[in-house]
Amino acid sequence: MLSFIDQKKDDWLRLEDLLGLLAGSSLRSLSRMEVREFGELYRRAAADLAIARAETRDPKVVNYLNSLVIRAHGKIYRADGEGKSIIARFFWHDLPRAVRDNRVYVFISFLSFLIPAIIAFALVSNNSEFINVLGLEGIQASVESGERWWLSLNKANQIGSSFIMTNNILVSFNAFAWGAFFGIGSIYIVAFNGLNLGGVFATAFKFDPVFGSDLAEFVVAHGVIELFCIFLAGGAGTMIGYALINPGELTRGQALKKKGIEATRIVIGCALILVLAGLIEGFVSPSSLPPAVKYAVGISTGLLMFVYLFFVGRDRTIERRSTT
Numbered sequence: 419m420l421s422f423i424d425q426k427k428d429d430w431l432r433l434e435d436l437l438g439l440l441a442g443s444s445l446r447s448l449s450r451m452e453v454r455e456f457g458e459l460y461r462r463a464a465a466d467l468a469i470a471r472a473e474t475r476d477p478k479v480v481n482y483l484n485s486l487v488i489r490a491h492g493k494i495y496r497a498d499g500e501g502k503s504i505i506a507r508f509f510w511h512d513l514p515r516a517v518r519d520n521r522v523y524v525f526i527s528f529l530s531f532l533i534p535a536i537i538a539f540a541l542v543s544n545n546s547e548f549i550n551v552l553g554l555e556g557i558q559a560s561v562e563s564g565e566r567w568w569l570s571l572n573k574a575n576q577i578g579s580s581f582i583m584t585n586n587i588l589v590s591f592n593a594f595a596w597g598a599f600f601g602i603g604s605i606y607i608v609a610f611n612g613l614n615l616g617g618v619f620a621t622a623f624k625f626d627p628v629f630g631s632d633l634a635e636f637v638v639a640h641g642v643i644e645l646f647c648i649f650l651a652g653g654a655g656t657m658i659g660y661a662l663i664n665p666g667e668l669t670r671g672q673a674l675k676k677k678g679i680e681a682t683r684i685v686i687g688c689a690l691i692l693v694l695a696g697l698i699e700g701f702v703s704p705s706s707l708p709p710a711v712k713y714a715v716g717i718s719t720g721l722l723m724f725v726y727l728f729f730v731g732r733d734r735t736i737e738r739r740s741t742t
Contacts, residue, residue, distance in 0.1 A: 436448070530605045640696075654688075
């Protein structure tokens, strides 16, 4: 049976690659040669499934091939009116899987934010001159005057919420788009935001701890998922950059197309999640709700987002198996 797998696994993996390119789209997104190749690989996989069922009792191989054939069959014979199922599949499977498959890049993005934030906080806390270096003179003036600028959002929540949504989406999009500079641009955008946030909090706590506590109370409700989205978008940009640097066995065009589809899923998901973050920031964060409620909102939404992205929609039968 081992020889059967060795002989066929390249075809199966190639079919998986083409299915990855087709996720969320139809066969029209492939070239003519790729469509013909897809059809041929589908027929081979169906024949291999019949052989596996007849000649082996290994349920892993049979289940793997059965899932592969079902997925390919669905792409070939998909009905035109399945828009709702595509949307459901995106949220239930495609988005979480894209994040899980590229979690290394997301973690790199997270570190690119965290380390500069810690450095900026330490530098400003120990030496006020770094406030000028980081361009935070305006923040210092607000702290010393006691001006809590975020309270103005209470006067027109709808307008503030709409502005915040747009701004957050643009920040995430920039973190992704700058990945075209071989990933360095994405790391720069994320690191810059880390420096800024760390410096702002250090300035606030240095000159007025009460002001700093109030600022943390404002940020926590929306900040957890907002930062999560920035890490995701930065990770998406980094994976694009790495595909340009190291395409592996694919051409750079093929690697960029494959990773580009996954990165686009992540960025679209971020944009939709940031709508929720904008609503929280416009209506909950500046409100008079008790601090415990705001912290609970921030922690719970962060946990829910983590569970959703890393545990929802797992289907081991369609993950690439080590046996193949």
